[in-house]
Amino acid sequence: MASSALICDTEPWKDLKSHVESIKKTHLRDLMKDVERCKSMIVESDGLLLDFSRQCATQGTMEKLFKLAEAAHLREKIDKMYKGEHINSTEDRSVLHVALRAARDATFYSDGKNVMPEVWNVLDKIKAFSEKVRSGSWVGETGKALKDVVAVGIGGSFLGPLFVHTALQTEPEAAKCAEGRQLRFLANVDPIDVARNITGLSPETTLVVVVSKTFTTAETMLNARTLREWISASLGPQAIAKHMVAVSTNLTLVEKFGIDPANAFAFWDWVGGRYSVCSAVGVLPLSLQYGFSVIEKFLSGASSIDKHFHSTPFEKNIPVLLGLLSVWNVSFLGYPARAILPYSQALEKFAPHIQQVSMESNGKGVSIDGLPLPFEAGEIDFGEPGTNGQHSFYQLIHQGRVIPCDFIGIMKSQQPVYLKGETVSNHDELMSNFFAQPDALAYGKTPEQLLGEKVPNHLIAHKTFSGNRPSLSLLLPSLNAYNIGQLLAIYEHRVAVEGFVWGINSFDQWGVELGKSLASQVRKQLNLSRTKGEPVEGFNFSTTNLLTRYLEAESG
Numbered sequence: 001m002a003s004s005a006l007i008c009d010t011e012p013w014k015d016l017k018s019h020v021e022s023i024k025k026t027h028l029r030d031l032m033k034d035v036e037r038c039k040s041m042i043v044e045s046d047g048l049l050l051d052f053s054r055q056c057a058t059q060g061t062m063e064k065l066f067k068l069a070e071a072a073h074l075r076e077k078i079d080k081m082y083k084g085e086h087i088n089s090t091e092d093r094s095v096l097h098v099a100l101r102a103a104r105d106a107t108f109y110s111d112g113k114n115v116m117p118e119v120w121n122v123l124d125k126i127k128a129f130s131e132k133v134r135s136g137s138w139v140g141e142t143g144k145a146l147k148d149v150v151a152v153g154i155g156g157s158f159l160g161p162l163f164v165h166t167a168l169q170t171e172p173e174a175a176k177c178a179e180g181r182q183l184r185f186l187a188n189v190d191p192i193d194v195a196r197n198i199t200g201l202s203p204e205t206t207l208v209v210v211v212s213k214t215f216t217t218a219e220t221m222l223n224a225r226t227l228r229e230w231i232s233a234s235l236g237p238q239a240i241a242k243h244m245v246a247v248s249t250n251l252t253l254v255e256k257f258g259i260d261p262a263n264a265f266a267f268w269d270w271v272g273g274r275y276s277v278c279s280a281v282g283v284l285p286l287s288l289q290y291g292f293s294v295i296e297k298f299l300s301g302a303s304s305i306d307k308h309f310h311s312t313p314f315e316k317n318i319p320v321l322l323g324l325l326s327v328w329n330v331s332f333l334g335y336p337a338r339a340i341l342p343y344s345q346a347l348e349k350f351a352p353h354i355q356q357v358s359m360e361s362n363g364k365g366v367s368i369d370g371l372p373l374p375f376e377a378g379e380i381d382f383g384e385p386g387t388n389g390q391h392s393f394y395q396l397i398h399q400g401r402v403i404p405c406d407f408i409g410i411m412k413s414q415q416p417v418y419l420k421g422e423t424v425s426n427h428d429e430l431m432s433n434f435f436a437q438p439d440a441l442a443y444g445k446t447p448e449q450l451l452g453e454k455v456p457n458h459l460i461a462h463k464t465f466s467g468n469r470p471s472l473s474l475l476l477p478s479l480n481a482y483n484i485g486q487l488l489a490i491y492e493h494r495v496a497v498e499g500f501v502w503g504i505n506s507f508d509q510w511g512v513e514l515g516k517s518l519a520s521q522v523r524k525q526l527n528l529s530r531t532k533g534e535p536v537e538g539f540n541f542s543t544t545n546l547l548t549r550y551l552e553a554e555s556g
């Protein structure tokens with residue numbers, strides 16, 4: 001395929017299109033009878049097990065998908081990413097988040113320069129600083145240790161670190177390291193979020209970490225100014241030097257804000273915001289909470305998947321398989337959504353993080369060369385931990401729309417509980433659901449089965465499950481820092497695979513700009529109306545009316 005051609009014009013794409021009809025005639029009930037097929041759809045690597053036998057696909061489908069990968073130059077695109085080529089072409093940048101978790105002696109180049117010395121300089125600085133804070137040798141203005149951290153940031157400067165923090169909170173080794181400490185996240189510009197985050201904290205014992213790649217994001221900067229004021233009002237402006245640090249690629253703006261550059265932790269333009277959890281964005285707040293050695297394990301889990309992704313043949317490559325199956329579900333079977341269903345409460349913030357990684361990356365309408373896409377790219381990601389989700393939206397997944405599901409299970413719980421007198425442990429109970437749901441979706445229940453169970457006639461239609469609803473099951477050995485890193489990297493690379501095959505740029509996000517600039521016009525108007533009493537002007541009828549009503553309520 002020529003680099004400017006669209007993937008949908010290639011033979012493998014057309015071949016898959018015509019293959020759909022025959023797949024639609026099959027039912028998972030029958031596909032699951034073929035044990036050889038099922039065996040070929042299980043992949044194991046480094047303690048992980050992926051079973052994709054409940055995808056509406058045959059071995060023939062997989063072969064066609066591998067041909068599609070070839071037509072999309074998937075291997076070359078992955079190599080270009082690892083080589084630091086400017087694959088984020090609209091921003092003219094490398095995409096090198098894999099370097100953030102690579103070993104000290106690894107080499108990754110961006111613009112001809114090995115980035116690893118800089119990566120490890122920052123990691124060493126985080127290690128030293130977090131140890132000082134945790135040991136109490138770095139103290140606040142009044143001489144007290146800083147036991148609480150508020151990380152101020154939004155989007156990629158928030159969701160990934162929150163996911164990892166939530167996942168580590170109940171992990172025994174990490175929890176022990178975090179004893180007596182608190183980590184909170186202030187993201188929303190809503191003053192309610194400020195109130196929630198500072199309630200119960202004292203400026204005397206709080207360290208604020210301002211996290212912003214650009215250091216210009218309106219929400220983050222307003223929240224940072226709010227917390228700067230909170231500290232200053234209580235301890236005096238000189239206290240900022242001890243109570244506020246920053247993570248950014250824009251160290252000039254950090255200094256302008258009033259944070260000592262010595263207390264700034266850098267990252268680089270080759271790290272996309274939503275791929276930045278392994279940079280100081282995540283590593284600093286998480287190391288303050290859990291200690292650097294725990295977070296190093298998280299980085300090494302992610303790095304193990306980076307190696308797997310780069311070197312494993314596609315047939316056994318977990319992110320590649322997941323990415324190709326997503327393309328199959330979205331672009332060929334016509335299922336635009338995906339449910340992410342971790343059977344672990346510790347992963348409650350995983351779906352919100354992946355939502356950004358996936359939807360901000362692949363929600364695009366043009367190819368990387370700017371050609372309008374004649375097909376829909378991107379996926380609608382959502383999810384909740386099981387079993388909570390089962391009592392919420394699973395009804396729709398079982399009998400309403402078809403939504404491919406990712407079931408994520410953990411073999412050994414972080415918190416095993418065995419109640420006396422119960423037949424199984426609490427974790428076994430949870431996992432019973434993890435194992436049952438994919439089969440319920442795949443097999444469904446026929447009217448004949450219901451008649452056999454003597455279900456009254458008038459309920460047969462209501463109680464019938466059509467089945468043939470695709471899912472995949474990913475089993476992790478446990479949920480320690482290493483496994484959390486593995487999970488993160490699997491999903492990051494899966495999103496990249498989808499984007500590479502669709503031929504889009506998964507690493508820019510122009511779609512967030514328009515709303516930001518319109519908000520700035522509204523901000524100007526609110527200021528003029530509030531300070532000078534000027535009427536609302538320059539907006540359409542609806543917005544003028546809404547703004548006028550808002551101003552009349554004097555809610556500011």
Ligand code: F6P
Pocket residue numbers: 154155156157211212213214215216217220273274360509512
């Ligand atoms: O939502 C748009 C976005 O640019 C994200 O891509 C990014 O993660 C987030 O805003 C925050 O940006 P920054 O880290 O520059 O404050």
